Amino acid sequence: MNQAIPQAVDYIRILPEIVLSVFGIAVMILDAGLDETRRQKLPGMLALIGALAAVAAALFQSQYPGSAFYGMVQVDSFSIFFHVLVAAVTAIVILTSYEYLATQEIRAGEYYALILFGAVGMSLMSSAVELVLIFIALEISSISTYILAGFRRRAAVSSESSVKYFLLGSFATAFFLYGVALIYGASGSTSISVIGAFLRSGQVSLLAYMAVALMFVGLGFKVAAAPFHIWTPDVYEGAPSPVVAFMSTAPKAAVFAVMLRIMFEAAAPGRVWLIWVVAALSMTLGNLGALVQDNVKRLLAYSSIAHAGYLLMAFAAMPGNGIPAAMFYTASYAAMNVGAFAVVSHLGGAGERRTSLEDYAGLSRQSPVLAATLTIFLLSLIGIPITGGFFAKFYVFSAALQANLVGLVILGVLNSAVGAYYYLRILVAMYMREARVEVPSPPISLGLGAALAITLVATIYLGVLPGRVLEYASRTAADWAR
Amino acid sequence: MLESSILTLVTFIPLAGALLLMLAPRRDRDIRIFALVVTLLDFVLSLHLPAHFHRAHSGFQFELDSAWISRPNIHYHMGADGISMWLVVLTTFLTPLCVLISWRSIHERVKEFFIILLILETALIGVFVSLDLFLFYFFWEGTLIPMALLIGMYGHGRRVYAAIKFFLYTMIASVFMLAAILWLYAKVGSFDFVTIQTALRSGQVENFPAAAAWLFLGFFIAFAVKIPLFPFHTWLPDAHVEAPTAGSVLLAGVLLKMGTYGMVRFDLGLFPEQSRANTWWIAILALIGIVYGALVAMVQPNLKKLIAYSSISHLGFVVLGIFTFTQAGLDGATFVMLAHGISTGALFMLAGILYERRHTYEMSDFGGLATSMPVYAAFFLFITLASVGLPLLNGFVGEFLVLSGAFRAQPWWGILGATGVIWSACYLLWMYQRVFFGKITHEVNAGLPDLSGRERAALWPAAVIALLMGVAPLLWLNQIENSVHAILAPYATLASKVVGR
Numbered sequence: 001m002n003q004a005i006p007q008a009v010d011y012i013r014i015l016p017e018i019v020l021s022v023f024g025i026a027v028m029i030l031d032a033g034l035d036e037t038r039r040q041k042l043p044g045m046l047a048l049i050g051a052l053a054a055v056a057a058a059l060f061q062s063q064y065p066g067s068a069f070y071g072m073v074q075v076d077s078f079s080i081f082f083h084v085l086v087a088a089v090t091a092i093v094i095l096t097s098y099e100y101l102a103t104q105e106i107r108a109g110e111y112y113a114l115i116l117f118g119a120v121g122m123s124l125m126s127s128a129v130e131l132v133l134i135f136i137a138l139e140i141s142s143i144s145t146y147i148l149a150g151f152r153r154r155a156a157v158s159s160e161s162s163v164k165y166f167l168l169g170s171f172a173t174a175f176f177l178y179g180v181a182l183i184y185g186a187s188g189s190t191s192i193s194v195i196g197a198f199l200r201s202g203q204v205s206l207l208a209y210m211a212v213a214l215m216f217v218g219l220g221f222k223v224a225a226a227p228f229h230i231w232t233p234d235v236y237e238g239a240p241s242p243v244v245a246f247m248s249t250a251p252k253a254a255v256f257a258v259m260l261r262i263m264f265e266a267a268a269p270g271r272v273w274l275i276w277v278v279a280a281l282s283m284t285l286g287n288l289g290a291l292v293q294d295n296v297k298r299l300l301a302y303s304s305i306a307h308a309g310y311l312l313m314a315f316a317a318m319p320g321n322g323i324p325a326a327m328f329y330t331a332s333y334a335a336m337n338v339g340a341f342a343v344v345s346h347l348g349g350a351g352e353r354r355t356s357l358e359d360y361a362g363l364s365r366q367s368p369v370l371a372a373t374l375t376i377f378l379l380s381l382i383g384i385p386i387t388g389g390f391f392a393k394f395y396v397f398s399a400a401l402q403a404n405l406v407g408l409v410i411l412g413v414l415n416s417a418v419g420a421y422y423y424l425r426i427l428v429a430m431y432m433r434e435a436r437v438e439v440p441s442p443p444i445s446l447g448l449g450a451a452l453a454i455t456l457v458a459t460i461y462l463g464v465l466p467g468r469v470l471e472y473a474s475r476t477a478a479d480w481a482r
Numbered sequence: 483m484l485e486s487s488i489l490t491l492v493t494f495i496p497l498a499g500a501l502l503l504m505l506a507p508r509r510d511r512d513i514r515i516f517a518l519v520v521t522l523l524d525f526v527l528s529l530h531l532p533a534h535f536h537r538a539h540s541g542f543q544f545e546l547d548s549a550w551i552s553r554p555n556i557h558y559h560m561g562a563d564g565i566s567m568w569l570v571v572l573t574t575f576l577t578p579l580c581v582l583i584s585w586r587s588i589h590e591r592v593k594e595f596f597i598i599l600l601i602l603e604t605a606l607i608g609v610f611v612s613l614d615l616f617l618f619y620f621f622w623e624g625t626l627i628p629m630a631l632l633i634g635m636y637g638h639g640r641r642v643y644a645a646i647k648f649f650l651y652t653m654i655a656s657v658f659m660l661a662a663i664l665w666l667y668a669k670v671g672s673f674d675f676v677t678i679q680t681a682l683r684s685g686q687v688e689n690f691p692a693a694a695a696w697l698f699l700g701f702f703i704a705f706a707v708k709i710p711l712f713p714f715h716t717w718l719p720d721a722h723v724e725a726p727t728a729g730s731v732l733l734a735g736v737l738l739k740m741g742t743y744g745m746v747r748f749d750l751g752l753f754p755e756q757s758r759a760n761t762w763w764i765a766i767l768a769l770i771g772i773v774y775g776a777l778v779a780m781v782q783p784n785l786k787k788l789i790a791y792s793s794i795s796h797l798g799f800v801v802l803g804i805f806t807f808t809q810a811g812l813d814g815a816t817f818v819m820l821a822h823g824i825s826t827g828a829l830f831m832l833a834g835i836l837y838e839r840r841h842t843y844e845m846s847d848f849g850g851l852a853t854s855m856p857v858y859a860a861f862f863l864f865i866t867l868a869s870v871g872l873p874l875l876n877g878f879v880g881e882f883l884v885l886s887g888a889f890r891a892q893p894w895w896g897i898l899g900a901t902g903v904i905w906s907a908c909y910l911l912w913m914y915q916r917v918f919f920g921k922i923t924h925e926v927n928a929g930l931p932d933l934s935g936r937e938r939a940a941l942w943p944a945a946v947i948a949l950l951m952g953v954a955p956l957l958w959l960n961q962i963e964n965s966v967h968a969i970l971a972p973y974a975t976l977a978s979k980v981v982g983r
Contacts, residue, residue, distance in 0.1 A: 364635075368594065379627070385620035394554070401668060413661065417654050424649060432634035432642045467552050474553075 006069060013068035013075045013127070015057040016083050017120050020090075023050025024116035031109025040108050044098050047112035051091035054119065058083035067129070071191055074129040077476045081327060082126030082257045086250045089334050090119040092454055093246040096342045098447035100242050103350050106151055115246065118144030122254035129265075131180040131190040134258055138176065138222070141254065142169050145247045149239035155351065161238025168231045169221070176218025182211035196265050215262060216274060222255040224248075225312060226281035229305045233289070236301035241345030241352065244297065248304045248341070249334040256311065256330050264319045265480065275316040276408055282309025283415040290422045294357045296344055299422060300337070303381060306419060307333055310393060313400045313408055319480065321399035324473035328395050331469060332380070332388030332462045339455030340377040343370060346448055347441065354439065360426060362435030370444065371430045373452055378423045380459050383416055388462030395470065486546040488530050489560040492570060493607045495524045496577070500600035503593065510592040514585055517596040521578040521603065528574040531567045535961050540968040542613060542676075543567075555672055559614040564965035565746060565816050566610040568958060569739055572823045573610070575943070576735045577603045580728035582940035583831045587727060587838050588636060595636060599728060602628035606736050610743060615663045616673040619656075622704075625737060626652055629729065637724040644717075644724035651717040655707035662700030665693060666752075675751070682752055683972065698756035701748050702764075708741030709797050711764075712771040722790035723843070727834025730786065734793050735827035739819045742800045746812070746969060750804065754972040761805050768805065769898045771798030776905030780912070785836070785843040788913055789829050792869070795902055796822045802899055803884035807973045811887020812966040813959055818880030820958065821951055825869040825877060828944035832862050835937055839930050845913065850922035855932045859918045861941050866914050868948040870907045876951035879959075 011018065027043045027050070034042060058080050067074045093115060101108050121141030128134045146169060150162025184190050186207040187198040199208060221228040236244045263271050286306030293299040311333070314326035347363070347370070348355050364371040380387035393416065400409050444452075462469060499520030503513065536543060542561030550558040562570060580599060588595045605628065608621030626649060634645030667673055669688055670681045681687050707714040718738075722730050750757050775795030782788040796818065803815030835858065837843060852859040864875075871877035881903055889896030922928050933941070951958065 364594065365591065384623055384627075385616070398554070398664065398668070401664075413657060417657055420653055421650065424646065428634060428642060428646060431631055432645060465551065470553055 009064055009066070010068040010073075012061060012064050013066065013073055014124070015061055016054040016087060016123050019053045019057045020050060020087075020116050020120045020123065023047060023053065024113045024120070026050075027113040027116065028109060031113070034109075040102060041098075043109050043112045044094060044101075047116055048091060048094045050116055051087050051094055051119070054087035054123070055084055055091065058087060058123075071193075072130040072133045073124075073127050075127055077472065077479060078257070078260075078323075078327075079127035081472065081476065082253055082330075083123050085253050085331055085334060086119055086122045086126070089246065089250040089253070089338055090115060092338050092342075092451045093242050093250075095447040095451040095454075096245060096338075096345055097242045099445040100240065100345050103442070104152060104240065104352070105350075106153075106240070111148070111151060114144045114148050118148070118246070119250065122250050125254040126257035128258075129192045129261065131183070131192065131195075135173070135177055135180060138173060138218075138255075138258075141251050142173060142222070145243070145251060148243040148247070149235055151240050151243065152238075152352070155238070157238035158240070159238075161235045164231055165235045165239075172218045172221030172228065174218075175214050175221075179211045179214030179216075179218065182207055182214060186211060192261055192265050212262075212271070213274065216259075216278075219255050219259050219262075220278060223252045223259075223308045223311075224282075224301075224305050225278050225308045226285040226305060227278075229282065229285065229308075232305055233293075233298045233301040236304075237295060237297045237355075241297070241341050241348055244301075245338045245341030245345070248300075249330075249337050252304075252308070253330040253334060256326060259315065260323060260326060263315055264323060272316050275312050276405070279309045279312035279316065280408060280411055282306065282312060283412060284309075287415050287418045287422075291418070293422070295355055296357060296360065296426065297355050299357075299426070300340060300344070303419065303422070304337065306415065307337075307381075309415070310396055310412060313405070313412060314396045316405055316408065317396075317399035317403040320477055321395075321402050323477040323480065324470055325392075325395035325399040327473040327476065328462075328466065328470055329392040332392040332459065335455050335458035335462065336377045336380040336387070336389055339452060339459060340374060340381065342448060342451050342455065343374045343377070346370070346444065349439070349442070357425060357429050358436070359439075360429040361433040362438075363430040363441075366435065366438070367441045367444075370441065373456060374430065375427060376456060376459060378426055380463065382420045382423050386460065386463040388459045388466070390463055391466040391470075392462075484530070485534070485544060488527070489544050489562060489570075489611045490546060492524060492528045492531075492574065493560070493604055493611060495527065496520060496600040496603040496607075500597045500604075503597050503600065508593075510589070513593050513596055514581065517600065518578060518581045520600065521574070521581055524603070525571075525574040525578055528571050531562060532571060532961065535564070535567060537564075537961055537964060540964045545613075547613075547674075554616070554667060556616045557614045557672075557674055558617065559674055560611045560617075561613045562611050563968070564961040564963070566743065568816070568820055568962065569610045569736070569743055570607050572739075572820055573603060573606045573732075573736045575947070576731055576823065576827050579827070579831065579940045579944065580731050582936055583731070583834055584726065584728045585936055587834065591635065595632075598628045598631050598635075599732075602632070602732060606732070606740070609740050613675045614673045615666065615675060615678070618675075619660060619663055622656060622659075622740065623653075625740070626656075629733065629737060632729040632732075633721055633725045636726040636729065638726075639724065640720070641724040644720040647717050648721045651707055651714070652704075655714070656704045658700040659704035662697045665697060665700075675747075679752055694753055694756050695759075698749060698753040698760065701744065701752075702760075705741040705744040705749065706767075708744070709738055709801065710741070710794065711767050711801055712774055712794070712798070713767075715771070715775075715794050718794060719787050719790045722793075722830075723784060723786050727830060727837070730830040730834070731827045734789070734830060735823040738793065738797055739823060742797065742804065742815065742819055745801070745804055746815070750807075750969055757805070758807070758973070761807075764805050765802060765892070765895055768798045768801035769895065771795065772802065772899055772902035773905065776902055776909060780905070780909040783845055785833050785845055785913070785917070786830070787843070788845075788909065789826060789833060792906065792909065793822070793826055795906060796826070796869075799881055799884050799899065799902065802888055802895060803880075806884075806887040806891040806895070807970060808887040808890050809963070809966060809970060810883045811891065812970065813962055814880045814883025814885075814887055816880075816962045816966065817951075817955065817958060818877075818884060821868075821876035821880050821948070824944055824948050824951070825865055828861075828865045828941060828948070829869060831940055831944070832858070832865065835933070840926065845916045847924060848917045848927060849920045849924070850918070851927060851930070852918040853922065854928050854930050857932050857938070861933070861945060862918065863914060864945055865948065866910050868952070870910050871903055872952075874949075874952045876948045876955075878952060879955040 152158035290302035380389035779791035
């Protein structure tokens with residue numbers, strides 16, 4: 001480290017984070033200065049511009065790969081992938097939130113600011129290569145989502161969701177921090193590459209195993225992997241739907257990025273069996289739990305646990321196949337899940353009263369377009385060909401097969417069959433059952449329409465032409481190997 | 483140019499029609515006319531296939547092969563041989579009739595109905611012409627959702643139950659096929675049917691001898707459930723009874739043939755030795771299907787259920803024919819597929835016509851219809867006789883060929899199979915007698931209107947083709963023969979190997 005003072009290029013390497021923070025602060029200031037009527041619209045516009053600017057900044061960043069701030073931050077094709085993903089999800093969630101905040105009568109200002117601040121943390125997680133910085137980024141992202149989960153202030157479930165998430169979440173972060181401390185004790189460093197070199201040198205002590213396990217508990221909680229998943233259904237049920245769309249995809253993607261770095265770059269010991277068990281548990285418990293749900297938000301919460309399980313299978317595979325498979329999965333899961341929750345948030349209506357399976361009965365009659373859109377997302381979640389969900393599963397399963405994890409793959413295939421059943425229940429309700437009470441469904445606003453169109457196109461694009469995204473991800477993995 | 487793109491056109495015109503339908507017409511009448519025009523156009527285009535088919539050429543024709551996705555290595559590979567070509571034409575022939583027969587009976591959510599029907603047509607045609615296993619699997623699964631929706635949205639009383647049962651049965655079964663396809667891909671590095679076939683025949687695929695039995699079974703289960711072969715048949719009566727008429731016509735007419743087609747193409751095509759080794763129990767299941775289906779059909783009080791069980795019996799003939807590995811048997815099996823598509827499709831249309839008038843399928847509610855609906859009775863009789871297998875009508879040729887193949891393979895198969903022909907005469911003619919002859923027992927039946935012009939328009943083509951297939955079967959068999967010969971080629975060498983030992 002010859003230069004004590006950060007260079008200009010260092011700042012470029014955290015440009016998306018800077019952009020998001022600046023826009024977040026601007027949204028708060030703007031909110032304070034506006035009158036009641038304009039407050040609903042302008043902050044959202046500004047936040048949207050901020051998210052899009054962050055996408056642009058991440059793409060711009062790709063010309064300046066390298067590390068910054070004394071090796072704390074690493075900009076490579078991997079980090080750019082996740083930056084773009086997080087910023088894009090943020091933008092889509094903001095688009096969905098316009099209409100939602102208006103129907104729920106939630107004050108807009110801090111909401112958008114918090115989403116942007118959360119995105120700062122998530123972006124930073126994917127480029128941080130130093131465990132303390134990762135911890136800070138994790139906290140930034142988590143604290144924003146704790147607050148966002150409780151944003152339906154008038155609903156008791158929302159407050160419950162927020163408190164539950166906060167208490168359990170802080171507990172989990174403490175685990176992570178404990179793990180960081182132990183690995184520092186074992187290796188004398190908090191830099192992932194140094195730790196990796198240390199672990200590869202062959203002196204793997206009991207301390208290192210414990211450290212990895214503890215870090216895994218903390219991260220496993222954040223991605224809602226079993227057995228650390230108990231919070232998920234309650235939190236997802238209570239939190240505002242657009243927020244669920246956000247926190248079931250963006251922070252998860254970021255945490256998966258961190259896990260990929262720790263598991264593969266640091267060559268974490270004992271990885272395969274740890275992940276085998278957690279992936280198997282997540283798939284099975286998630287799918288079995290989802291079978292008996294009558295609330296669509298809870299159902300999707302359990303489904304997200306199951307999907308975390310499928311995704312984790314990639315972590316047990318070889319880096320060359322596992323990393324691209326996991327990256328592809330996060331992208332396609334983000335597209336389909338954000339889309340599905342966008343529909344759920346639209347249909348929820350005032351106070352999110354209409355979220356049970358019965359409320360979806362006869363939907364194909366009242367709003368055929370919305371029903372058809374949700375159908376595509378659900379088919380993708382099932383894993384039907386020509387949707388992103390199919391190739392996501394395909395790559396993960398074949399990566400696991402190549403690592404000879406036949407048992408895990410069989411379990412995954414069986415779970416997919418079980419999964420088909422409960423997604424089918426939503427389809428059956430929408431198309432084959434009649435509504436008991438005719439509730440006129442509200443018109444789709446421009447923002448929501450745009451959000452649905454983008455996620456729909458992304459879901460189908462990834463299913464019809466998965467090549468480009470996969471090649472990008474494979475190149476990333478190849479870069480790492482060097 | 484047209485030579486290589488015709489299959490793509492025929493496959494995707496209905497889908498394009500469905501997309502246009504989403505945007506364009508709003509009035510129910512316009513929607514029906516539009517759907518009819520699209521399906522007729524597709525039928526006319528598909529006639530290009532038999533017209534330009536080269537009989538001497540035994541491989542795939544009208545081929546189009548272009549890279550689609552590089553990783554995994556998926557190609558957009560379409561092609562047809564004599565067998566699949568005729569199944570495509572069967573599909574495009576039946577769909578306009580389905581549109582006609584649904585003209586009045588579907589009066590709610592009309593637009594969605596025809597959109598789903600058109601998407602289903604695309605998927606069905608796609609199944610028959612894809613030569614890339616991935617593409618095949620995609621179309622295969624693609625038929626599932628539209629069909630389940632047709633049953634679940636437009637069906638009768640227990641439609642949701644029937645739709646879910648149908649979906650789960652076939653979905654779970656096809657997971658096994660997917661596993662087999664993925665195994666083949668992992669070892670061969672391609673989804674291409676011809677590439678995989680060549681690789682397997684050259685014997686250079688690692689671990690293949692050990693895995694072959696499982697792979698064969700993986701494909702077989704998916705097909706057996708679709709056909710459905712005894713004992714996987716329990717979903718079929720439910721699906722048929724609850725489905726709307728058009729759904730039943732396509733289900734019996736085309737969807738079931740996906741299973742038998744799959745057996746010919748993939749089980750026989752990729753695993754000759756396994757097919758041979760497993761013949762004995764498959765033939766027994768097929769024979770049980772023939773006899774059991776017929777016996778159960780005999781005691782059905784419900785018209786549609788009777789036809790559904792008769793399908794199980796007829797499809798048993800197809801499976802038996804396939805696993806004789808004789809030229810006659812396979813020719814006959816293919817011919818039965820086509821003939822059954824026409825005559826059972828027509829029977830379901832006839833049943834649907836009756837349902838529109840009386841809202842019941844119970845045979846005890848009818849009787850003496852011959853006096854009140856003479857034209858209808860005449861059509862019904864004609865199609866019933868075709869289904870029974872009366873010489874000079876389409877049912878006879880196929881069953882005769884299958885049985886002669888069966889006698890050659892194993893005499894007792896032929897004897898047991900032949901009883902199926904007798905049974906089918908029993909239950910079909912008895913059904914006819916109960917519905918049409920005797921006195922009119924219910925007052926309503928006396929005043930039932932006879933066939934309308936539209937209904938006649940839907941039935942005439944089926945009746946004409948049924949006759950034509952019976953009088954001039956060579957029009958079809960000529961083109962089927964060479965493809966069957968190509969499929970049986972490895973079996974001849976297999977037999978000589980056995981003899982050589």
